[in-house]
Amino acid sequence: MLRRRLLTPFALLMALIALPASVAHAGEQKLKFRFGPIIVTPGQNDIIFEPNKHKPKVPGWITSFKPNLVYEDGTPTRTDVIHLHHGVWLKNGKPQFAAGEEKSIVDMPDGFGWRSDPSDSLILNHMVHNLTPNAAEVYLTWEVDFIPEGDPAAAGIRTVETQWLDVVGIRAWPVFDAVRGQGGKDKQFTFPDEVPGYKPESYPFNRWTVARDGVLVGSVGHLHPGGLNTELKVTRDGRTVTLFRSEAKYFEPAGAVSWDVALTATPKDWRIAVKKGDVVTVHATYDTSRASWYESMGIMPLAWEPGGAGGTDPFTGTFPTRGKVTHGPLKENRNHGGGPFGLPDARRMPDGASLARGSVKINQYLYGQGDLHNVGRGVRPPTVPAGTGLTFVNRDAKQNVMHTITACKAPCNRETGIAYPLADASTPFDSGNLGFGPVGRTAAENTDRWSTPKTLKSGTYTYFCRVHPFMRGAFRVKPKR
Structure with missing residues (x-):
């Protein structure tokens, strides 16, 4: 799936533009970036990895991330014409940010951020899906809030890392099928739990074994149409508890059948203390009462602070397991x-x-x-x-x-x-x-x-x-x- 498209001139495809920054509040800058043009061929459904030269020019911390897919004039592409199947922003070989067509906005709690340095090596994995036989030029854009190193606002900021959690594991094409009628009597199919023959101890792909004590800070799920939720769980000494359920809130009048949806993210006060040896797992549930959902996904990137102190022990304390959507209805989803x-x-x-x-x-x-x-x-x-x-x-x-x-x-x-x-x-x-x-x-x-x-x-x-x-x-x- 990891496909490198070699087109000339390369500069035509890789014109990364940093738009003027504006100050969001004291010490924090709002940076806007544009990647493209991406030449979307007729019927394109390719997954492409390309160098990403766009990053803040000085060291500091990124505290929020907001993605989009637009034409040259900045108009978002209509979802039923050309849409962002997925984008993954990799830093030094590891996923840092991700986006699907639901375009979730990631916003860290105050005092936390992803470290950014001009020496970072960046790659952008994008799959832009053209649902038509007509070619087009589009741009991937993203906005970040950024606190430069040395600014008073950076004092005491705690650095988070991204832990990638996927129900089928880290692989080139991480998909599964949720076929109509599959699952229990409720016609809701949870992967991998309801796969015939599933045994947690013999399925290593949807889990992360924590290597050192630390604090989980935030997460939001990624689903395809038909998806109802992703759920984050932790197991310690044979006990399992739910940490968070990222729920799909459909604006679509017909219900859970389209990209007209937003996912809920963890609240700003969500802090979970994890210990070395804890096993964190992700699970995805789809509605199979009305339709089949082929090549579905269930992903939950997790921001955490390795070695961090504080947070609630999930087996002794109380914490929120529900959140709020990161945005409302989007104009590009109006053609139902x-x-x-x-x-x-x-x-x-x-x-x-x-x-x-x-x-x-x-x-x-x-x-x-x-x-x-x-x-x-x-x-x-x-x-x-x-x-x-x-x-x-x-x-x-x-x-x-x-x-x-x-x-x-x-x-x-x-x-x-x-x-x-x-x-x-x-x-x-x-x-x-x-x-x-x-x-x-x-x-x-x-x-x-x-x-x-x-x-x-x-x-x-x-x-x-x-x-x-x-x-x-x-x-x-x-x-x-």
């Missing part, structure tokens, strides 16, 4: 979708050609036979006999474009938006990202073809592309004769 769109209802269409021995070719963002945008050209849902899989081949993979075949509830023919379409079919299936990339460092499946399950019952099935959700198609399974 789901309105009339003019596509046909595939269930009412006559049979197309039998493809028992053929395949559906995906070419130039069209599904070939069965594409709902092509009905005016005589396209009909292709058919296959029950017990036979229908094969799809992504011809666009040659242009580094990934596509998926993801089941959606029929007719799946309404307007595209951040809340539509959904992977909400009663019989779920998903191809994964058909395309290619470096082994172990890509979101792609490293194949350009996939076949539907042979267990599908007779009926009409509709589907869409999770990477480019304006793409819609249908096929039909016929009873065996």
Whole structure:
């Protein structure tokens, strides 16, 4: 997944601009940075690592971090057009700050901050997702509050570090699937706890063993649509308690189905004393009552002070386990979708050609036979006999474009938006990202073809592309004769 895009001239892609600073309050500066332009190719879904030259010019401490993705004029990119799947700001090889499309704002309690030095080596890992076949230029921006070393406001400031916690561990493509209906009776699936065969003692990926005594200072979760919360727990001498639950507060009218959401962060008075040998774990819960959520994430970067004193012992004291959202509704999330769109209802269409021995070719963002945008050209849902899989081949993979075949509830023919379409079919299936990339460092499946399950019952099935959700198609399974 870790993909380095080599474009020339390099300066075109790596123009990092420090905008004028303004004083937030005594001793603290507000610095604004811009990275770009990032040339977003049609259908782009790449993960890229690039040098990040932008940092404060003098030593000091960063006390807050606010990310965004914008066009050249500063307008945020619309989430259903181009969005920030994720950005990770690495310092000296380790993650320091992170952002997803929920764009959480990180703000340290007074007296704490991340150390910054001009000699730091910085890398920016960004995955900008283009949901359209049109190219664009965008910029990653971030604002930080900064206290220079030597300023009176820096006296006594305590340095925090970032401890990265991910439910699937630190890896190139840290994702899992939460399939519709998975989980308990409440149709809420918690990863990894409700994975069949899960045993805490044999699952090392979602945990951090504290190497020295210290104080936890703050955290906020990262989830994808459908996510309900991330939960931080600590275990000591066989006892486990919850430290904090970062909850997803959806502004989306349809509920927990889109990026129109904010996550809650730890309160400013949240301090947890941890001891050497404590095991801290992170868990992520998704709502599986309405849809499947493929390639989901559950991440909780944790700010802590190694060797720090103070804080509440989590096994003897009381502390808040709930917080407040870091921002309100964002303008870029206003196009929810789901309105009339003019596509046909595939269930009412006559049979197309039998493809028992053929395949559906995906070419130039069209599904070939069965594409709902092509009905005016005589396209009909292709058919296959029950017990036979229908094969799809992504011809666009040659242009580094990934596509998926993801089941959606029929007719799946309404307007595209951040809340539509959904992977909400009663019989779920998903191809994964058909395309290619470096082994172990890509979101792609490293194949350009996939076949539907042979267990599908007779009926009409509709589907869409999770990477480019304006793409819609249908096929039909016929009873065996």
